[in-house]
Amino acid sequence: MSARGEPPDGSRRGGPDGEDEFRVVFDESFVQAAVLHEPSAQERLRTGKGPRTLRxxxxxxxxxxxxxxxxxxxxxxxxxxxxxxxxRGGAPAHRTASGPAVLVRVSLVPADGVVPVVLAPGADPYAGTPAADWSDGRSGIALPAQEETEHFSAPQVREGLELVRDFVAATQLDPAVWGGARPWSAALSLRADQYQQLIAALDHPVDDDVHSATGWVTRFDAETISVADTRVRVDAVTTIDEPVDGELLVAVDGVFVYAVKARDSGVFTRFTVHRVWEFRIDKPGLRDAQLRVRRIVTVAAPQACTAAAAAYFRPIFPAADGPPAAPPDAGRPDGTGARGAADGTGAPGATGQATGVVGPDAALPSPTPMPPVVSSVPLPTGSPIDPLALGGATGTTCGVLAAAV
Missing domain, CATH: 1.20.5 (Single alpha-helices involved in coiled-coils or other helix-helix interfaces)
Known part of the structure; x- marks a missing residue:
């Protein structure tokens, strides 16, 4: 039997001297070669390998x-x-004052013996009138060749003028707006308070100097009136100034002649709208493509002087069986043509005595004089109505149309 604790076959012995067959012998040279070397501190610094410490x-x-x-x-x-x-926009501390736009409206009613023009179907509605030589639509809104002002560069001035022309065109020359649609592009160019004023005037017009739809836009009741010719003739001049540092004042004085037709009788006539706008634009407004309307003065003829004209223009048509009237002579000796005989351009005559009373307490004070604007259509003569100085009125002001337009 094998000894206790030994394998059954006995202990395995390797060589003849009894050593284990797997024993490894390390000689002295091997041991010396295997001595471990602990690097010094300088060596660790050179190699970048050192003990990490949390500072x-x-x-x-x-x-x-x-x-x-x-x-x-x-x-x-x-x-x-x-x-x-x-x-970055260089906005000055000054910002255009807020407040509603003041809408001044004058309706001119034909005087006794004055008959609105009857246009023959298919005929040129502007033939024989000064409007025949005017431009169609937007191209009739002339912009000044202004380069720059003290605080606005030439590109900024041009941007402001184009913003104004876009507004005028959108509110006066869009066939959809004539029929009652909203002038969205113009509305979105207004600041928030005046945007709300315009939308409220279009949706719920009131015969006053703040909430009248026709104080803003040209539109007709589509159920009774249609615009016979979309080629509206326009003669408008624009001026620009910087009366207040950091604020542009842009004034537009324009005449718009429309050929309108009564749906029930089929009678055609010309309808003239003369408007004067005053816009204020500052640098924040330019950056946001927004402007502020200070006031709009409107003279419309021939038109019934009624509160209903706050919602839609109400052209007065001649009798359906009346003879076609000759076009007015813009160069009348009395100088009552649109630009009068002074400059020889003329325009449909619209003169008379205003019967409405303008309340002085409603006048909007002007902080600075308006820049000179060349009037292109007559206003009621002998009346206190002056679109460049008048600031407010309550309801429609009535006037008398002295000659056919």
């Missing part, structure tokens, strides 16, 4: 300080970007 500043890990510094840097950069981005 602390006032008991706080240094990595925390670095994270805080990085966060503060990001915040400073963001604040700086917002600050300089807000100043």
């Amino acid at each position: 602390r500043v006032l008991g706080v890990p240094a990595t925390t300080f670095r994270a805080v510094a990085l966060s503060l840097s990001v915040v400073v950069l963001m604040v700086g970007a917002l600050y300089f981005g807000g100043r």
Whole structure:
């Protein structure tokens, strides 16, 4: 039997001297070659391999300080970007004063013996009148060759003028608006308070100097009147000035002649609308493509002087069986043509004595004089109505149309 604790076959002995067959012998040279070398501190510094220690500043890990510094840097950069981005447009401290646009309206009723013009179907509605030589539509709104002002560059001036021309065209020359649609492009160019004023006037017109639809736009009751010719003749001049530092004042004085038809009788006639706008534009407004309307003065003829004209223009038509009238002579000796004999251009005559009373308490004070505007259609003569000085009125002002238009 084998000894206790030995394998059944007995202990395995290797060589003749009894050594284990797997025993490895390490000689002295091998041992010396295998001596481990602990690098010194300088060696560790050179190799970059050293024990990592967590640095602390006032008991706080240094990595925390670095994270805080990085966060503060990001915040400073963001604040700086917002600050300089807000100043990039160069907006001055002055901003155009707020408030509703004042809408002054005058209706001219034909005097005794004055018969509105009857147009023959298919005939040129402007033939034989000064409007025959006017431009069609938007091209009739002339812009000045203004280069720059003290605080506005030439591109900024041009941008402001185009913004104004877009507004005028959208409210006066859009066939959809003539039939009652909203002039969305014009409305969106107004600041929020005047946008609400315009929309309220279109949806719920009132015969006053703030909420009348026809104080803003040219439109007719589509159930009774249609515009016979979409080629509206326009003669409008535009002036620009900078009476207040950082604010442009743009005035447009324009005449718009429409050929309209009564749906029940089929009678055609000409309908003339003379408007004077006063716009204020500052640099924030230019940046946002927005303007402010200070006031709009409107003279419409021939038109019934009724409160209903606050919602739609109400052209007066001649009798259906009346003979066609000759076109008016714009160069009358009395100088009552649209531009009068002074400059020889003439326009449909519309003169008379205003019967409405303008309340002085309703006048909107003008902080600065209006720039000179060349009147292109007559106003009621001998009346206190002056579109360049008048600031307010209550309801429609009635006048007398002294000659056919």
